[in-house]
Amino acid sequence: MVSMDLKTREVGTVSIGALRLESGRVLPDVRLAYERVGPRDGPTVLVCHALTGNHVAVGTDEDPGWWAGLIGSGKPIDTDRYQVVTFNVLGGCDGSTGPTSTNPETGRPYGPEFPFITVRDMVQAEYLALKRLGIRRLRAVIGGSLGGMQALEWGVMYPEWMDLLIPIAVTPRLSDYAIAFNAIGRLAILSDPAWNGGYYDPAHPPKAGMIIARMAGMVTYRSPDQFNRRFERAERDGWGRRHDEVSFQVESYLIHHGEKLARRFDANSYLYLLKAMDAHDLGRGRGGIEEAIKRIRARVVALAYRGDLLYPPQEIAAFVDRLRAGGVEARYFEVDTLYGHDGFLTEFEKWGGIIREQLEQAESCPGSVTQDFRSAFL
Numbered sequence: 001m002v003s004m005d006l007k008t009r010e011v012g013t014v015s016i017g018a019l020r021l022e023s024g025r026v027l028p029d030v031r032l033a034y035e036r037v038g039p040r041d042g043p044t045v046l047v048c049h050a051l052t053g054n055h056v057a058v059g060t061d062e063d064p065g066w067w068a069g070l071i072g073s074g075k076p077i078d079t080d081r082y083q084v085v086t087f088n089v090l091g092g093c094d095g096s097t098g099p100t101s102t103n104p105e106t107g108r109p110y111g112p113e114f115p116f117i118t119v120r121d122m123v124q125a126e127y128l129a130l131k132r133l134g135i136r137r138l139r140a141v142i143g144g145s146l147g148g149m150q151a152l153e154w155g156v157m158y159p160e161w162m163d164l165l166i167p168i169a170v171t172p173r174l175s176d177y178a179i180a181f182n183a184i185g186r187l188a189i190l191s192d193p194a195w196n197g198g199y200y201d202p203a204h205p206p207k208a209g210m211i212i213a214r215m216a217g218m219v220t221y222r223s224p225d226q227f228n229r230r231f232e233r234a235e236r237d238g239w240g241r242r243h244d245e246v247s248f249q250v251e252s253y254l255i256h257h258g259e260k261l262a263r264r265f266d267a268n269s270y271l272y273l274l275k276a277m278d279a280h281d282l283g284r285g286r287g288g289i290e291e292a293i294k295r296i297r298a299r300v301v302a303l304a305y306r307g308d309l310l311y312p313p314q315e316i317a318a319f320v321d322r323l324r325a326g327g328v329e330a331r332y333f334e335v336d337t338l339y340g341h342d343g344f345l346t347e348f349e350k351w352g353g354i355i356r357e358q359l360e361q362a363e364s365c366p367g368s369v370t371q372d373f374r375s376a377f378l
Contacts, residue, residue: 002042007246008037008038008039008079009035009036009037009058009060010034010035010036010037011033011034011035011036011055011056012033012034012036013031013032013034013096013250014031014032014034014126014129014132015029015030015031015115015132016030016031016128016129016132016133017029017030017032018030019090019120019121019124019125019128019130021115021116021121021322022117022118022120022121022135023116023117023118025115026105027097027115029097029104030090030097030125030127031095031096031097031101032055032087032088032090032095032096032097032126032129033054033055033087033088033092033094033095033096034055034063034085034086034087034088034129034133034152034356035056035057035059035079035084035085035086035231036056036083036084036085036133036253037056037071037072037079037083037084038079038080038081038082038083038084039080039081039082039083040083041083042081042083043081043083043084043138043139043363044082044083044084044085044107044130044135044138045077045082045083045084045085045138045139045140045141045142045359046084046085046126046130046138046140046141046142046154046162047067047071047077047084047142047143047147048083048086048087048088048126048141048143048146048147048148048150048151049066049086049088049143049146049147050087050143050144050145050146050344050345051145051217051273051274051277052089052148052261052265052270053066053146053147054066054092054094054095055086055087055088055094055096056086056094057071057083057084057086057268058071058072058079058086062151065164065358066345067345068354069346070348070352070355071084071284074355075352076250076348076352076355076356076357076359077142077145077355077359078356081207081243082139082359083135085130085132085133085135087125087126087129088125089122089125089146089273090117090121090122090151091114091121091122091269091276092269092273093118093265093266093270093339094172095166095270096187098114098201098266098268098269098272099111099112099114099122099266099268099269099272100268100269101114104268111198111199111267111268112197112268114268114272116272116275116276117239117272117275117276117310118279118280118376119146119149119150119153119276119277119280119373120153120157120223121276121359122150122153122159122213122276123150123153123154124155124220126136126150127232128155129153132298136370137161137162138161138162138163139162139163139164139359139362139363140162140163140165140166140358140359140362141154141162141164141165141298142166142168142355142375143153143166143167143168144168144212144345145168145169145170145171145310145311145344146276146277147168147170147340148167148168148169148170148311148353149167149277149280150161150171150176151165151166151167151168152165152170152172152282153166153282155295155296155297155298155300156282156286156292156295156296159295159296159298160296162301163298163299163362164298164300164301164358164359164362165225165296165298165299165301166299166300166301166302166355166358167300167302167303167310168302168303168344169303169305169310169311169344170311170316171311171316171319172181172281172282172283172289172292172322173280173281173282173283173284173289174280174281174310175277175280175310175315176278177309177310178220178310178311179278181216181217181219181220181310182274182277182278183284184212184213184216185212185214185216185254185270185274186212186213186216186271186274188204188208188209188210188212188213188216189206189209189210189213189267190209190269191209192207192208192210193206194206194207194208194209195209195267198268198271200267200269205262205266205267206267207259207262208259209267209269210261210262210265210270211255211259211261211262212258213258213270214254214257214258214260214262215254215255215257215258216262217361218254218258219254220232220309220310220311220337220340220341221340221342222307222339222340222341222342223306223308223337223339223340225307225338226307226338226339226340227250229338230250231248231249231250231253232246234248234250235247235248235249236248236249236251236252237367243371244364257371265336269366278315283288289322290322290325290326291328293322293323293326293328294326294327296323296326296328299328299329299330299331300320300323300328300329300330300331300364301330301331301333301354301358302316302319302320302330302331302333303316303333303334303335303344303351303354304316304317304332304333304334304335305334305335305341305344306334306335306337306340306341306343307337307338307340307341307343308334308340308341308343309340309341311341313314313334317332317334318331320332323377331358333351333354335347335350335351336350337350347360
């Protein structure tokens with residue numbers, strides 16, 4: 001199923017058949033939704049989305065995608081020059097096989113019977129989908145947060161497939177601090193009376209749990225300075241009258257974003273993707289991170305964002321040092337922003353030039369090794 005919305009934009013689904021997961025379980029008839037923009041004969045850039053993103057990274061003029069500020073004609077990832085492909089991840093709820101998909105063995109949605117998946121399963125599915133689309137090599141793999149986890153796994157699992165890896169706002173394994181916030185979100189959903197063991201009515205999902213989960217996440221996605229400067233304790237409806245009042249604008253902001261997510265994202269899918277993020281550890285089953293690093297052949301360009309509570313810049317910088325020690329050509333850029341972790345979804349004028357420059361370098365000298373050094377982009 002394919003629809004052409006623009007001259008060089010293709011949106012559809014691709015079937016990859018049965019997929020054996022890292023757990024040993026086999027998912028039959030796996031499909032991935034995708035967006036494909038740019039010249040079919042141009043070098044391909046694979047873009048991987050974050051937790052609640054999807055395959056619509058570019059979108060249209062009327063309905064722009066989540067990275068439309070970075071990808072497009074004349075933009076840092078120039079679709080006049082590069083073919084850009086994005087998949088909705090395995091386990092997602094925007095057209096790819098996931099908990100909302102029909103289980104061919106029962107004729108009903110998988111729901112909580114969907115098997116647990118890992119980031120490695122997502123990458124394997126993307127690899128097979130690219131081959132079905134006739135793509136055999138990538139100029140670059142780029143993504144932030146969960147998308148950055150995929151980028152790193154691409155470098156280890158299929159090291160000969162790309163020239164450049166751009167993991168953004170991500171560390172080689174998820175920290176205990178980040179796992180803790182995922183645990184809060186998970187318990188909020190599981191405690192919602194509408195949860196019903198995961199067999200909830202789609203018309204009446206665990207909305208309250210999803211709202212709380214998103215609120216907890218939003219607190220980590222932005223920096224404390226950004227919250228304080230934006231809201232400055234601005235009041236909304238007064239305070240001190242009852243416990244369920246929304247007294248401050250920051251409360252209203254968090255509730256609003258929680259309600260938005262609850263309307264568009266499936267709760268089961270959210271839980272499965274949280275588990276996949278929790279399991280992210282580049283060295284798991286590979287003898288540790290240092291051993292995993294030895295498999296990487298692509299040049300790595302890592303971006304960090306000041307104030308990122310989940311993936312602190314100092315940890316990303318330390319990872320780049322480990323890459324270099326393992327013989328990988330790697331560069332580090334730190335972006336000065338108030339947005340913290342969400343910096344990779346905004347302020348493209350601050351860091352889009354880095355992406356453009358690194359892609360151009362990879363295009364002029366694919367596979368080449370240049371001088372290692374650490375840079376800061378202020």
